[in-house]
Amino acid sequence: MQSGKKGIWPFPDANSLGQDAIAGLVIAAMLIPQGMAYALLAGLPAQVGLYASLLPTAAYALFGSSRYLAVGPVAVVSLMVATATALLSQRHGLDPVPVAASLALASGAILMLMGLLRLGFITHFLSRPVLLGFMGGVAVLIGLSQLPHALGIPVEVREPFALVGELAGNWQSFSLPTLLLAIGTVLLIRLFSGPLARLLQPRLPTAGLIVSRLGALAAVVLGITLALHTGLGERTALVGEIPRGLPSFALPPIELAWLMELLGMAFLISLIGLMESVSVGRALAARDGEDIQPNRELLGLGASNLVAGLSAAYPVTGGLARTLVARDAGAKSPLAGVFAAGGVLLALLFATPVLAMLPRAILAGIILLAVLPLLDFASIRDTWRHNRPDATVALISFASVLILGVELGLLTGLAVSLALLLWRISQPHxxxxxxxxxxxxxxxxxxxxxxxxxxxxxxxxxxxxxxxxxxxxxxxxxxxxxxxxxxxxxxxxxxxxxxxxxxxxxxxxxxxxxxxxxxxxxxxxxxxxxxxxxxxxxxxxxxxxxxxxxxxxxxxxxxxxxxxxxxxxxxxx
Amino acid sequence: MQSGKKGIWPFPDANSLGQDAIAGLVIAAMLIPQGMAYALLAGLPAQVGLYASLLPTAAYALFGSSRYLAVGPVAVVSLMVATATALLSQRHGLDPVPVAASLALASGAILMLMGLLRLGFITHFLSRPVLLGFMGGVAVLIGLSQLPHALGIPVEVREPFALVGELAGNWQSFSLPTLLLAIGTVLLIRLFSGPLARLLQPRLPTAGLIVSRLGALAAVVLGITLALHTGLGERTALVGEIPRGLPSFALPPIELAWLMELLGMAFLISLIGLMESVSVGRALAARDGEDIQPNRELLGLGASNLVAGLSAAYPVTGGLARTLVARDAGAKSPLAGVFAAGGVLLALLFATPVLAMLPRAILAGIILLAVLPLLDFASIRDTWRHNRPDATVALISFASVLILGVELGLLTGLAVSLALLLWRISQPHxxxxxxxxxxxxxxxxxxxxxxxxxxxxxxxxxxxxxxxxxxxxxxxxxxxxxxxxxxxxxxxxxxxxxxxxxxxxxxxxxxxxxxxxxxxxxxxxxxxxxxxxxxxxxxxxxxxxxxxxxxxxxxxxxxxxxxxxxxxxxxxx
The missing domain is CATH 3.30.750.24 (STAS domain)
Known part of the structure; x- marks a missing residue:
């Protein structure tokens, strides 16, 4: 296609190496809190999110097609993993952690296979209205799932309507300090990305861009400091112990009895993960003329997920926010991803005792802000103005996700959009x-x-x-x-x-x-x-x-x- | 549309009443052996086929849109009923007869509902190549299912490959008189439709047309005569006892436990039945400019099947052969269908003792000849010349029916044709x-x-x-x-x-x-x-x-x- 592909080779010079190192550390500062937050969202221990930000992020650098794309845990995929592991745990009594690793392994194999067979075009069948509705529905589900953590009310239910009922029923355990932490996190991130960045921008544009993305890190540091030096730890839930050191390498224990169920879920996770990476790529392409080759992208994401499956992590894909950070922070080559992984490695080696003191409400605040842009009612309204059938598809997808859950909701949206296409063909003008x-x-x-x-x-x-x-x-x-x-x-x-x-x-x-x-x-x-x-x-x-x-x-x-x-x-x- | 619709009203004059009576009796002469043959093919007692030729045939006259269409049991639908009842009997231990009536009732309800909701367009999604392949596969399955009866080897298996194996394994029970009866039937029908008709045609064109269709009746009469007056009954299987008189009216015993399975199968039966009726209608339209309104057709077929379900019969639809007979024999109004039902009624009241003496091999011969035209390899070859993808769809549908069975085979063909359509759209010229x-x-x-x-x-x-x-x-x-x-x-x-x-x-x-x-x-x-x-x-x-x-x-x-x-x-x- 039109733009030359930048692989990790030819190896960069010292100058761009330095820029990649800075960009990598900025990404790491985002990856560490996000990784922990998304792992908890996926129903997994916090360290799994760090593992997912370590080797998979580095693996993408070797095989992917984008210079900037920062691969790691993302919100939507995390929610899908939560649903899938909950189902398999319930049906077959399995532990979520190895199931999540198996999902990553299966997803990696599926993505690799799709790349080798050049099946990247399959993503074209996920239309814009289906994605709009699906992402919006997922954002609502994720937002609801964070309410217990933001309110300090311990509720284990996932189903959205039951969740709201449980929250109302357990209102007496509401914790004001917890809510204040969550709200404080939201305000702090907004402060960094808004007023603070605008203040710095005129004089130090690059510093301004970097600072605008460090709100989450600031909230994490502040939260840990409060927990360490005040009695906050007794009044709100903390992340808790995180094992120090590297993940152990092992093949997750996939059994034939649930292989087919696993593959179905892994396929949907792969599809959405690929869509998300490709969307990020397209957002970059519109700005820089950089392009993503879907089939090469499949190989990069496939390799990332295979590595995730082998290193006790869970499914990963390219995330928009941290990819923009990489670009704004001056990443010159995929090596930035390797440096980012290095930053996460340092955290795993030295920072786990302090990360254990992080209040969960802060992670809830980070997640809530991260999924807000997915709730894109403005686009649905605009679509309604010029294309009612497509807007209807978006609304159906949205409602299906809320009512039928993530997987069935996605399939329903897909089926409705294909049915509409066939209907249009059957009634030509x-x-x-x-x-x-x-x-x-x-x-x-x-x-x-x-x-x-x-x-x-x-x-x-x-x-x-x-x-x-x-x-x-x-x-x-x-x-x-x-x-x-x-x-x-x-x-x-x-x-x-x-x-x-x-x-x-x-x-x-x-x-x-x-x-x-x-x-x-x-x-x-x-x-x-x-x-x-x-x-x-x-x-x-x-x-x-x-x-x-x-x-x-x-x-x-x-x-x-x-x-x-x-x-x-x-x-x- | 272009041609005026002829309902049963205005009531015809005496002259056309007489022509309808003659045409009706000719149809009855075909319906009686065919009805018994197809009921046995469906795994049901012979009288069920006669019941299906009685009230359902008359009901269509009141509600259908075609002047000629002769409704009753047909081969393809009978095979689908056989598959469906076998499955439900196996899974829930049910008797096939009430299940077949339930299928007719459910199919009638589905067709009526589709007619009221104007969903006739659904049939347009069954493409020509899918039908070509599906019908060919069904013809092979039906042909194979008749081999035990034509060879006199008692085999109960349905799965085609196992059936051939069983036949080979039980070769010692082969009965030459049985095979001669089957071959004799084929030759007799060919004689009537070929040389005999050509002999009469120049002088008595109408008589020639009628005689050409009476071969099956002649074979039946000859077979019964042989069985009554020689020792043939001891050397080959006969149809056996048929209860005299009318079917009893009752709601078949549908239970919630298998309602959903029943509805799925009934839907496919309805779809194929409707396709078959519409195809017959289109064949007539090409000759006479008579047209069929799919939505009114749905009401007619729906009513027929509801009546079939309530009168201990099984699913029915319009059959090509007997419809052409009705037209050639000079049917002027749907009343011909009422007279045909009258002929079947006479048989049920007075002829059951002699019909019981009919050798089954004769029915096998009738079925074999009836399904031969469905095996349309010439059309598949022609399609291959100008449209390879469509020919491939036909071959896949054909193979799917043989390998996966009637229902899954049909769904596979449908899915492949839709996938091809989407593929074409995704790779435009x-x-x-x-x-x-x-x-x-x-x-x-x-x-x-x-x-x-x-x-x-x-x-x-x-x-x-x-x-x-x-x-x-x-x-x-x-x-x-x-x-x-x-x-x-x-x-x-x-x-x-x-x-x-x-x-x-x-x-x-x-x-x-x-x-x-x-x-x-x-x-x-x-x-x-x-x-x-x-x-x-x-x-x-x-x-x-x-x-x-x-x-x-x-x-x-x-x-x-x-x-x-x-x-x-x-x-x-």
């Missing part, structure tokens, strides 16, 4: 056309002042002729003839017909015979090359005779009239 | 176009000698812009620009674009920005009215500026060149 005076251009007679000729009907079908609409076409043409009984020649304008499948061809043959029985000749005009080739191979032109295939509408308009001179004068309307 | 000299017509530069202008690329996309292909389009345009770096103006020719959904719109907006960053203007031309309306509502024209939306390709070609006079002279190629 059909217009009678005439010649725009003084041109050789033919347009809809209802929208334009055009010339027509008595006895000649020119009908343009605005869709390929395929099995879902072939019968509709036939009915529409016959209806037209019922209301235009003077028609002797019917020209099917094929300028918008890109394909005639064998079902439609059979219907056309039937139509030729039906029309012949009424003394009406069917003609085609402006048939495209590939379609005409196929019609010729099927012997259709002979069957059409005495009807003809005209190269242009103009030729059809002129020549069909030519053998009936008495009608030639009546060019009118 | 894209062509660079230029002006055909001396005209205002623009065609593919690779297929035609056309004029182009340096710095101007006109690209026609031959598909609506929708989520499966929006990314493909973007990639294709960017690739074109890579190979045509001199391009300053890119015109997207929209004559074949019938829809731009919100996913594609977002991609277009991204594309405008990406191109602007390279100093390239994007324009649209020949945008259709409804598409333009939608683009305007989304505010796209403002975003496109300085790119423009041209009414015609000609205008784009002339006006984009106009502000660069030095290029105007270089119209070339």
């Amino acid at each position: 059909v217009a009678e056309v005439g010649r725009v005076p003084g041109t050789e251009h033919f347009r809809n007679i209802r929208r334009h002042q055009v010339e027509t000729r008595p006895g000649l009907s020119m009908i343009r079908v605005d869709e390929s002729l395929q099995f879902p609409n072939s019968r509709f076409l036939r009915d529409t043409l016959l209806e037209h003839l019922d209301t235009h009984p003077e028609t002797r020649d019917l020209v099917l304008v094929c300028s918008a017909i890109n394909e005639i499948d064998s079902t439609a061809l059979e219907t056309l043959e039937e139509l030729v015979r039906s029309l012949a029985a009424r003394g009406i000749r069917l003609h085609l005009s402006e048939v495209k090359g590939p379609v005409l080739d196929r019609l010729r191979r099927a012997g259709f032109p002979a069957l059409l005779a005495p009807g003809r295939i005209f190269f242009t509408n103009q030729a059809a308009f002129e020549e069909i009239g030519a053998d009936k001179p008495q009608q030639d004068q009546s060019v009118a309307q | 894209v062509a660079e176009v230029g002006r055909v000299p001396g005209t205002e017509h623009f065609r593919n530069i690779r297929r035609h000698q056309v004029e182009t202008r340096p710095g101007l690329s006109m690209i026609r996309v031959d598909e609506s812009l929708q989520f499966p292909n929006s990314r493909f389009l973007r990639d294709t345009l960017l690739e074109h620009l890579d190979t045509h770096p001199e391009t300053r103006d890119l015109v997207l020719v929209c004559s074949a674009i019938n829809e731009i959904d919100s996913t594609a719109l977002e991609t277009l907006e991204e594309l405008v920005r990406s191109l602007a960053a390279r100093g390239i203007r994007l324009h649209l031309s020949e945008v259709k009215g409804p598409v333009l309306d939608r683009l305007r509502r989304a505010g796209f024209p403002a975003l496109l500026a300085p790119g423009r939306i041209f009414f015609t390709n000609q205008a784009a070609f002339e006006e984009i060149g106009a502000d660069k006079p030095q290029q105007d002279q270089s119209v070339a190629q």
Whole structure:
């Protein structure tokens, strides 16, 4: 494609190495709190999020197609992992941690396989409205799941309506300090990304950009300081013990009994993870002209997830926020990701005792702010203005996620969008056309002042002729003839017909015979090359005779009239 | 639509009443052996087939849309009933007879509901290649299922490969008289429909037509005579006792425990039954200009099946062979169906003792000949010549039915055909176009000698812009620009674009920005009215500026060149 791909090679010079190191450490400062927060969201111990930010992040640097993309745990995938592990734990009595690693391994294998088979196009079937609705629904689910932590009310339920009920029922355990911590986190992050960044920007633009992203780190440091030096630890829940050191390498224990269930869930996680990475890539492409190759991206994400599965982590993908940080902090090559992993490594080696003192409410605040942009009602409203069916698909996807859960909700949205596509194909727009005076251009007679000729009907079908609409076409043409009984020649304008499948061809043959029985000749005009080739191979032109295939509408308009001179004068309307 | 609908009213005069009576009795002569044969094929007692030819046939006359359509048991639906009852019997220990009646009741309800909701269009999603393959596979399954009866080898297996194995394993019970009866039946039917009919035709055309269809009746009469007057009954299997008189009316005992399974199977049976009736209707339409309204047809078939379910019968639909008989025998109104039911009633009241003496091998011969035309390899071969993907769908459907069975095979074919449709949409044909000299017509530069202008690329996309292909389009345009770096103006020719959904719109907006960053203007031309309306509502024209939306390709070609006079002279190629 248009932009050169920047791999880790050729190895960068000292200058860009330094810039990558700075960018890497800034990413690490975001990855550490986010990783812990998302692991807890996924129903896993906090260190799993750190493991997911370590080797998988480095692995992407070796195989991925983007210079900036920062891979690690993300909110949406974490919620999907929570749902999947909860299901498998419930059905087969499994521990969530190895199940999460198995999901990463399966997801890595699926992504790799899709990359090798060049199946990246599958993501194109997730349409924008489905994603809008799905992401919005997931944001609501994630937001609700953080309420117990932000309010200090211990509730174990996941189902959104039950959760709200439980919260109301256990109102007496509400903890004001906890809520203040969560609100304080939100305000602090906003302070850093808003006023503080604006203050620095004019004089130190780069520092301003970096500072704007360090609010979460500041909240973490402040929270730990409070917990260490005041009695806050007794009045709110802390993250708790985190094992020091590196994750152990092992194959997670996948069993045949639940392999199929695992693969189904891993496939959906892979799909959404890939979509998220590709979306981040597209956001970058719009800014910098950098492009992401979906099939190479599959290999990079696949490698990341395989490594995640082998290193006691859980499924990862590219996250928008930290990718923008990497770019703004001056990352020059994928090595920035390696440095970021180095930062997480330092935390695992030296900072776990202090990270254990982090109040959970602070992580809840970080998550709440992170998922807020996913709730994009403005885009749904804009879509409603110009495309109601698509807006409806978005709303259905949104509601499905809330009512049916993440997986079934996603599948429902997908099914509805495909059904809508098939419905559109099955009910094509059909217009009678005439010649725009003084041109050789033919347009809809209802929208334009055009010339027509008595006895000649020119009908343009605005869709390929395929099995879902072939019968509709036939009915529409016959209806037209019922209301235009003077028609002797019917020209099917094929300028918008890109394909005639064998079902439609059979219907056309039937139509030729039906029309012949009424003394009406069917003609085609402006048939495209590939379609005409196929019609010729099927012997259709002979069957059409005495009807003809005209190269242009103009030729059809002129020549069909030519053998009936008495009608030639009546060019009118 | 074009032809007036003939209901049972206005009541016919005496002359046409007489013709209907004759036609009805001819249909009855076919219905009686066919009904018994198909009931046995469905794994049900022979009288169930007669019940299915009695009240359901009459009910269609009251509600259906076709003058001729003869409703009753048919081979394909019988095989589907056999599969469904076998499954439900196996899973829930149910008796096949009430299950078959329940299937008819559920199928009737589904068809009625589809008719009331005007969902007849659902059948359009069963494409011709899927039906070709499905019917072929079913024909093979039916043919195999009749082998035990034609060879006199008692085998109970249904699965085709196991069946062949069992037949080979039990070769010693082979009965030559049985095989001779089956072969004799085939030859007798062929004799009647071939030489005998040709002999009569020149002098007595109507008699010839009627006689050509009476071979099965002759075989039945001959078989019963042999069984009554020779020792044949001891050397081959007979139909056996058939209860005399009318079926008892009752609601079949449907239980919640298997209702959902029943509904799924009934839905597929309804779909195939409806397809079969509509196909018969289309065959008639091609001959006589008579047309079938799918939604009224749904009500007629629904009523028939409801009555079948209440009168101890099983699912029915319109059969091609006996419908053609009705037409050839001079049926004038749906009353012919009522007379046919009368003929079956007479048989049930008076002929059951002799029908019990009918050798089963004769019914096997009748079925074998009836399903032979379904095995339409010639059509698959013809399709292969002009449309390989469709022929492949037909072969996959065929193989799926044999390997996975009737229901899963049908669903597989359906899924493959929809996947192919989506695949086609996701990989549209894209062509660079230029002006055909001396005209205002623009065609593919690779297929035609056309004029182009340096710095101007006109690209026609031959598909609506929708989520499966929006990314493909973007990639294709960017690739074109890579190979045509001199391009300053890119015109997207929209004559074949019938829809731009919100996913594609977002991609277009991204594309405008990406191109602007390279100093390239994007324009649209020949945008259709409804598409333009939608683009305007989304505010796209403002975003496109300085790119423009041209009414015609000609205008784009002339006006984009106009502000660069030095290029105007270089119209070339």
